[in-house]
Structure formats: structure tokens, C-alpha cells
Amino acid sequence: MSFVIAIDGPAAAGKGTLARRIAETYGFHHLDTGLTYRATAKALLDAGLPLDDEAVAEKVASQLDLAGLDRSVLSRHEIGEAASKVAVMTPVRRALVEAQQRFSRKEPGTVLDGRDIGTVVCPQAPVKLYVTASPQVRARRRYDEIAAAGGTADYEAIFADVRKRDERDMGRADSPLRPAQDAHLLDTSEMSIEAAFQAAKAVIDAAL
Ligand code: C5P
DSSP states (O other), X not given: OOEEEEEEOOTTSSHHHHHHHHHHHHTOEEEETHHHHHHHHXXXXXXXXXXXXXXXXXXXXXXXXXXXXXXXXXXOHHHHHHHHHHTTOHHHHHHHHHHHHHHHTOSSEEEEEESSIIIIIOTTOSEEEEEEOOHHHHHHHHHHHHHHXXXXXOHHHHHHHHHHHHHHHHHOSSSOSOOOTTOEEEEOTTOOXXXXXXXXXXXXXXXX
């Protein structure tokens, strides 16, 4: 049976970086499930279709090819915003969760990161991590990322966005963002990437 590592947490908490590093270290397959919501939203936007029509969005979600997910074309801020809107629709979630569960069964193991992996997608995962950081720290990291890439960023606007996304992800009725009861909490506000990785590795090694 495949060994599943479930990583959840709010936007910009550092779970993507952590998930990739864990997958590389253990030779596991990695799926950033946020990309599945982003790809669904982008397909709707590109086709000029509405973001709030459940039947249309479900059809697009059920036709999604996980192998074709490309972060570089899905990372735009507007796509993230649109993704959190389509992510409130139950039929969309059902279609994407099914594809994510299929992925999670790949051998020898998988790392899935998102908002509801430990609670809904893979509730039986032997390792669940809930990675978080204060909204201020997360906004600052986003800001630094944009600045490092040569872009211009407005800290206050980014901070407001982080708060808005948290509210939408934690407040929705279907699969709200919350730690699973048996998740290990990892607050990275005061931690380097290396320290967060070492903490995660200790949890995984104890479960393997
Ligand atoms: O993590 P990322 O910013 O790429 O996710 C985009 C949006 O997709 C999130 O704000 C969230 O609303 C949604 N999402 C979700 N469940 C997941 C992963 C992402 O609802 N497992």
C-alpha cells in the first residue's frame, strides 16, 4: 500500500516548498492539489465561462488531466482568487477529490498538499502535517518573493489578500481549512525552511 503524507495549511505558509522537499527526500510522488483548483478556474476564465455555474465548473473539473498541471502558468494571483471561488462548489470538489485520491495511491508513496488532505481527501494518511504561520509572516514572504523576482508589491494589499483568502478557505461550508484531529502542527512563523523540514522529517521517520 502506498504511504501517504498529507500536508495542509493556509496560503503562503510554506507547505509547497516543504512538500516538494519531502517528496524528493523520500522518492515519493507529489501533488499540489491547489493546482487542480487553479487549473479548473483557469480553464473557465480562458473559455469566458462564469465562475459560479456549478454544472459547467463540474464538467471542467472532471475532465482535468493531472499530468498536465503546470505551476508556471497557474501561479498568477487572479487565478488563485478564482480558484478559491470555484473551490466552494461541492460538485467541483467531488470531482477533484476523486482525482486526488487516485493520485494518492501511487507507489511507493505520495505527498499531497492543500487545505483538506488530512480531513477529507486522505483521512487515513499515516502522516498529517498542518503547516501554518501568522498572516503577517505569510504576507511578508509573498512580498519578498515578488520583490526578489523583480516585481513591485504592496505589502498592505498582499496582507489584505491573505486575510481574505483565509476567510474564504476557513469559512466555507464544504471542506473548510482546519487541522485534522491527529495532525502535527507546524508553525513556521519563526522557523527557517531547514528547521521546518527537519521537524517534518522527524514526524515522518517515526511513522515509516
Ligand atoms: O494553495 P493554492 O493557493 O494554490 O490554492 C488555491 C485555492 O484552491 C485555495 O485558496 C483554496 O480555496 C483552494 N484549494 C482547496 N482545497 C485544496 C487545495 C486548494 O480548496 N486541497
